[in-house]
Amino acid sequence: MNGPFTRVAAFSLTLLGAAMLTACDTTEQPQQQGSQPPPRVGIVTLEARPFTLTSELPGRTAAYRIAEVRPQVSGIIQKRLFAEGSEVKAGQQLYQIDPATYQATLKSAEASHLAADTLAKRYKALVSEKAVSQQQYDDANAARLQAEAALEQARINVRYTKVLAPIDGRIGRSRVTEGALVSNGQAQELAVIQQLDPIYVDVTQSAADLLRLRRDLAEGRLEKAGDNAAQASLRLEDGSDYPHQGTLEFSEVSVEASTGTVTLRAVFPNPEGVLLPGMFVQASLISGVNQSAILAPQQGVARNAKGQPTAMVVNADNQVEPRTLKAERTVGSYWLINEGLNAGDRLITEGLQWIQPGITVDPHPAQNISQDPAVQTPAQ
Missing domain, CATH: 2.40.30.170 (Efflux pump adaptor protein, beta barrel domain)
Structure with a gap:
């Protein structure tokens, strides 16, 4: 009875047993995978806080102020009276222009004024006696006023031979030296005070x-x-x-x-x-x-293929949820978030390489965040 039929039946039983074992293995694999613990991730719970931008x-x-020193009369520079690069005070004399011609003009103006003033006074006494006409007196009085103006101009020109500092400040290098000819209205300044x-x-x-x-x-x-x-x-x-x-x-x-x-x-x-x-x-x-700024650690913020900032958070069911953010600026090692994250969100900063959206995770306080954003120095 141990013929070919018996051997075929035994072989069939062997194949059936192998198939049943294979089926048992495939049904046990999901059970084994389902028994693996969820990946552990480090999280930071975000808080809203006042932040000065x-x-x-x-x-x-x-x-603060700049003054270009220029001559107001023409002449030869006789002296430079300051140290280049030093501090000067308003009214301090900086240069002396040769005053000889202006002093002579002043003396001439004084003489002309004296003559005009004397004539005007004489005509004033004579006009009341009709010894001179009113027109002659008016002309003499006008000449006196012109002589006064010429005298004042001569005095001003003598004063202008002393070139004074217009403001307090630090004076730079002198553009001219003793012996240089300068003129009123020249384009080149003598020095600059700042x-x-x-x-x-x-x-x-x-x-x-x-x-x-x-x-x-x-x-x-x-x-x-x-x-x-x-x-x-x-x-x-x-x-x-x-x-x-x-x-x-x-x-x-x-x-x-x-x-x-x-x-x-x-x-x-x-x-x-x-x-x-x-x-x-x-x-x-x-x-x-x-008043309600959200500061997210940079360890929890990445960028997608479009260059947009993104983050992963753990929701109430301990599942990973992706977020697209709008980040305004960095604040030390943090991002100032405008949109995408809210107070109370649990931001993942550790274990990002082991997760993907939708999976369940085991959240724990992150260990890679060392400094609170409140003590960071703000930076653009």
Whole structure:
């Protein structure tokens, strides 16, 4: 009875058993996968907090006042009476122009005035006696007034031979030396005085940013910063912070057509003379206060293929939910979020490489966030 039929039956039973085992394996695989724990992720629970917005704007320093020293009479420079690069006071004599010809003119004017005044007085007594006509007296009186004007002009010219500083400030190098011939109305200045304490800082802001700021203030998304609204601070070209605070004075009433920017002017005290005209600086200006700002750690924000900022959050069911964001600026190691995240959202900052939207995760407090945004220095 152990013929071919028996061997075929045994082989069939073997195949059936193998098929049943395979079926059992495939039914057990989902059960084994379902028993794996959800991936562990680190989260940060976001909070809304007041945040003062500042703008970092490039700028250059400019002298508070500038005066070009020019001669008001012609002549030869006899002396230079200042040290180049020194501080001068308003009214301090800077140059002496040869006064000889002007002193001679003054003496001549004094003599002419004396003669005209004497004649006018004599005619005044005679006109009442009809010894001279009224016309003669009027002419003599007019000549006296002309002589007075000529005398005053001669005195002014003598004073102008002393070239004085018109303002307080630091004077630059002299453009002329002793013996040089100068003339009234010449194009070349003798020297330039610049007042550097206080000093101006002119910064530029794009017209688009200015419009957005005004719109946010008008619509209530930002509040004015109160007494601090006009304050400004500086960072110097070497990266150091300038120790004195400044105040914003005004903004230009027009936009520069070639750059699309508006010029803002701030004033800073400069008692040590650290700031010099033409220096490049970075100015921080207070824009306003966002009373419910959302600051998200940069570790939890990425960009998609379109360049849009995105984030992953854990919802109430502990499932991963993607968000597309609008981020205005960086604040230290944080992003200031305009749209896409809200207070109470649990932002994933650790374990992002193991997750995808829709899966269930095991959230824990993140360990890769070390500093609270409230102590960060704001930056544009």
